[in-house]
Amino acid sequence: MSSAGLRVDLGRGLVLPNPVGLASGTAGYGFELAQLIDLDRLGALYTKGTTRLPREGNPPPRVAETERGMLNSIGLHNPGVDWVAEHYAPLFAAWRIPVVVNVAGAEISDYMHCARHLDGVEGVAGVELNISCPNIAHGLDFGRDAAGAARLVDAVRAVTGRHVMVKLSPNVTDIAAVARAVEGAGADSVSAVNTYVGMKIHRASGRPVLPQGTGGLSGPAIHPLALAAVAEVRAAVRIPVVAAGGIDDVATAFDFFAVGADAIQVGTASFADPTTALRVLDGLAERAAAGRIPARWGTTAVGSP
Amino acid sequence: MVSVEQLDGGLIEVTARLPRLAAAAVPGQFAQLRCGDHGGPLLRRPFSVAWTESQTCSFVFEVVGEGTRLLAELTAGDVLDSLGPLGRGFSVDAARGEVVCVSGGLGCAPFPLLVRSLRSRGVRDIIVLNGAASAERLYPADRFTRGDAGVGVVEATDDGSRGHHGFVTELLAPMVSSVTAVYACGPNAMLAAVATQVTGAGSPRVAEASLEAPMGCGFGTCLGCALPLRGDGRGPLWGLCCSDGPVLPLRSVDWAALLALPAADVA
Ligand SMILES: Cc1cc2nc3c(=O)[nH]c(=O)nc-3n(C[C@H](O)[C@H](O)[C@H](O)COP(=O)(O)OP(=O)(O)OC[C@H]3O[C@@H](n4cnc5c(N)ncnc54)[C@H](O)[C@@H]3O)c2cc1C
Ligand SMILES: Cc1cc2nc3c(=O)[nH]c(=O)nc-3n(C[C@H](O)[C@H](O)[C@H](O)COP(=O)(O)O)c2cc1C
Numbered sequence: 001m002s003s004a005g006l007r008v009d010l011g012r013g014l015v016l017p018n019p020v021g022l023a024s025g026t027a028g029y030g031f032e033l034a035q036l037i038d039l040d041r042l043g044a045l046y047t048k049g050t051t052r053l054p055r056e057g058n059p060p061p062r063v064a065e066t067e068r069g070m071l072n073s074i075g076l077h078n079p080g081v082d083w084v085a086e087h088y089a090p091l092f093a094a095w096r097i098p099v100v101v102n103v104a105g106a107e108i109s110d111y112m113h114c115a116r117h118l119d120g121v122e123g124v125a126g127v128e129l130n131i132s133c134p135n136i137a138h139g140l141d142f143g144r145d146a147a148g149a150a151r152l153v154d155a156v157r158a159v160t161g162r163h164v165m166v167k168l169s170p171n172v173t174d175i176a177a178v179a180r181a182v183e184g185a186g187a188d189s190v191s192a193v194n195t196y197v198g199m200k201i202h203r204a205s206g207r208p209v210l211p212q213g214t215g216g217l218s219g220p221a222i223h224p225l226a227l228a229a230v231a232e233v234r235a236a237v238r239i240p241v242v243a244a245g246g247i248d249d250v251a252t253a254f255d256f257f258a259v260g261a262d263a264i265q266v267g268t269a270s271f272a273d274p275t276t277a278l279r280v281l282d283g284l285a286e287r288a289a290a291g292r293i294p295a296r297w298g299t300t301a302v303g304s305p
Numbered sequence: 306m307v308s309v310e311q312l313d314g315g316l317i318e319v320t321a322r323l324p325r326l327a328a329a330a331v332p333g334q335f336a337q338l339r340c341g342d343h344g345g346p347l348l349r350r351p352f353s354v355a356w357t358e359s360q361t362c363s364f365v366f367e368v369v370g371e372g373t374r375l376l377a378e379l380t381a382g383d384v385l386d387s388l389g390p391l392g393r394g395f396s397v398d399a400a401r402g403e404v405v406c407v408s409g410g411l412g413c414a415p416f417p418l419l420v421r422s423l424r425s426r427g428v429r430d431i432i433v434l435n436g437a438a439s440a441e442r443l444y445p446a447d448r449f450t451r452g453d454a455g456v457g458v459v460e461a462t463d464d465g466s467r468g469h470h471g472f473v474t475e476l477l478a479p480m481v482s483s484v485t486a487v488y489a490c491g492p493n494a495m496l497a498a499v500a501t502q503v504t505g506a507g508s509p510r511v512a513e514a515s516l517e518a519p520m521g522c523g524f525g526t527c528l529g530c531a532l533p534l535r536g537d538g539r540g541p542l543w544g545l546c547c548s549d550g551p552v553l554p555l556r557s558v559d560w561a562a563l564l565a566l567p568a569a570d571v572a
C-alpha cells in the first residue's frame with residue numbers, strides 16, 4: 001500500500017514521511033525492531049528517553065500488566081547522550097525514518113546539555129523533551145508546572161536550531177495551560193500523552209508490585225483519557241500536536257485525527273505485535289486512497305505558524 | 306493446529322504447527338505466545354521452546370494465571386500466535402564428553418531440545434538431574450531421553466516421593482569435576498545453588514542457566530525485563546533477560562541481588 005501523500009511537516013525541518021511514529025520507550029533506539037519490521041516505512045522513531053549521563057534504570061520488576069494496559073517503571077535506563085550522538089546517530093543517518101531523540105533530565109541544565117549535544121548531529125531529526133517522566137525523582141516537576149515548563153523550553157530553544165517537541169504529561173490539572181506555556185516559549189510541537197501515574201497491588205502481600213510504588217500506565221486502557229487530553233491540547237495551541245495513548249489499530253489511531261492530531265505515536269501495542277504501526281500505516285494509506293483522510297496532509301501541518 | 310496434552314501433576318504440553326519457529330529455534334531460546342484472542346491478556350507470555358519437529362514446536366507449562374489458563378484451553382484446530390525465536394540460547398559448541406543438565410520444576414522446558422542438540426553434536430553422556438516438589442510433578446524422564454541410551458535421568462523430589470529425597474542440586478556436587486558443561490533452569494534459589502558449585506577452580510568450561518523476568522516485549526525494546534548482572538562493585542548492572550539472556554553464564558549473574566528482589570508472582 002502506498003503511503004505517498006501522507007507527508008506531515010511539523011515545522012523547523014522535521015518532516016515526517018507519514019504520520020505514524022513509534023512512541024518513546026517502546027522502540028528503544030530502533031535497532032531491535034529493525035530486525036523484526038521494516039522501520040523505514042514509518043513516519044518517525046521517537047527514541048528511549050535519553051539523559052546527560054548513562055542511567056542503569058530501576059530495579060525490577062519494571063513492568064506489570066493491568067486490565068487492558070501495563071504499568072512501567074523503567075527509570076530511564078539509557079546509555080547517555082554522548083553514546084547516542086557518537087554511536088547511534090551515524091546509524092540513524094543511514095535510515096529513511098526520521099529519528100527524534102527523546103530527552104529527559106532532572107535539571108534545566110541537563111536538557112540544555114543534551115539538546116546542545118545533539119544539535120548539529122546528523123541522523124537526529126529533532127528532540128522531544130520528556131518533561132513528564134513519572135519514573136524518576138523530580139521527573140514530573142517541569143510537566144506539572146506551566147511556568148517551569150516554559151522556562152525549560154525557553155532555555156532549550158536558545159541552544160538548538162533543531163525541532164523541539166515537548167512531551168506533555170497527562171498527570172496535571174490543566175494540560176492546556178502547560179501546552180500554551182510551552183508554545184509561548186518556542187516549542188515547535190507538542191506530543192501527548194505520556195503515561196498516567198498508576199499502581200498495582202500484589203494481593204498476597206498488600207504491597208505495590210512495582211518497587212517504586214507507582215508506574216506509568218499505558219495501552220488501550222488509557223485511550224479514552226488520552227483522546228480527551230489531546231482534544232484539549234489541540235484546542236489550546238496552534239503548533240502541531242502528536243498524539244499517543246492506547247493506539248492499537250487504525251481505528252484507535254483515527255480517533256486522534258478526529259480530535260485534530262497531526263501525527264500519532266504507537267506505543268505499548270508494539271510489544272504484543274511489533275507490526276502494529278505498519279498496520280496502522282497501511283490502514284491510513286487505504287483510507288487516503290479512498291479520499292477519507294483530512295486534507296491537511298501532503299503539505300504543511302494545519303496551524304503551523 | 307494445536308494439540309494439548311495433560312501430563313501428571315498439572316503439567317501441560319502444547320504442540321502447534323509453527324514451521325518457521327521450528328526451523329530457527331536453538332535450545333534455550335523462547336517464543337512470545339499470544340494467550341487467547343484479543344480479549345485475552347494484552348501482552349504475550351514467554352515460553353521456552355521445549356521440542357521441535359520439522360513443522361511443529363512444543364511448549365511445557367502449568368496454569369499459573371490468566372495467560373496460561375487460556376493456553377491450556379486451546380484445542381485442535383486453534384491457531385497459536387507465536388513471536389520468535391527470541392533471546393540467546395545455550396552455548397553448545399564447547400560441550401564434549403560428559404555434560405549435566407539441572408532442572409527444577411518447570412525448568413525442565415528447555416532441556417529436551419538441548420539434549421537432542423548436544424547429542425547430535427557428539428556429546429557422549431548427558432545426565433539430566435530433574436527435581437520437582439513431588440513425584441507427579443516430575444516431567445517424565447522419557448521426554449528428556451526420547452529413547453536415547455546416551456541420556457540418563459536422575460530424579461529428586463522435595464517430599465521424597467520419588468528418587469533422591471531433597472534438592473536436585475545435592476546430586477550435582479559429585480559430578481561437577483568430571484563434566485565439561487553444566488546447564489541449569491529452574492527457580493532462582495536453585496540456580497544460585499548451582500552457581501556456587503561451578504565457580505571455583507576446576508569448574509566446567511560452560512556453566513549456564515536460563516533465567517526468567519517479567520517481560521513487556523520479549524525483544525529488547527521496553528527494557529522491562531531487567532536482571533542483576535555482576536557489575537564493577539558499585540551495585541548490580543541491569544541486563545535484559547530477553548536479549549542478553551534468557552541463557553546467561555552463571556558467573557555473570559549477581560545472585561545475591563537477584564534473590565533479594567521481591568518474588569515475581571503478581572497474581
Ligand atoms: C524466557 C522465559 C521462558 C519461560 N519459559 C517457560 C516455560 O517453558 N514454561 C512455563 O511454564 N513457564 C515459562 N516461563 C514463565 C511464564 O512466562 C509465566 O509463567 C507466564 O508468563 C505466566 O502467565 P500467566 O498469564 O498465566 O500468569 P500471570 O497472571 O501473568 O502471572 C501468574 C504467575 O506467573 C508469574 N509470572 C508472570 N510472568 C512471569 C514471567 N515472565 N516469568 C516468571 N514468572 C512470571 C507471576 O508472577 C505469577 O506468579 C518463562 C518465562 C521466561 C521469562
Ligand atoms: C515501557 C515504556 C517506556 C516508556 N518510556 C518513555 C520515555 O522514556 N520517554 C517518554 O517520553 N515516554 C515514554 N513512554 C511513554 C510512551 O512514549 C507513550 O507516551 C505512552 O506509553 C502512551 O502510549 P501507548 O498507550 O500507545 O503506549 C514509555 C512507555 C512505556 C510503555
Ligand code: FES
Nearest residue numbers: 522523528530547
Ligand atoms: S521484555 Fe522488553 S526488553 Fe526484555
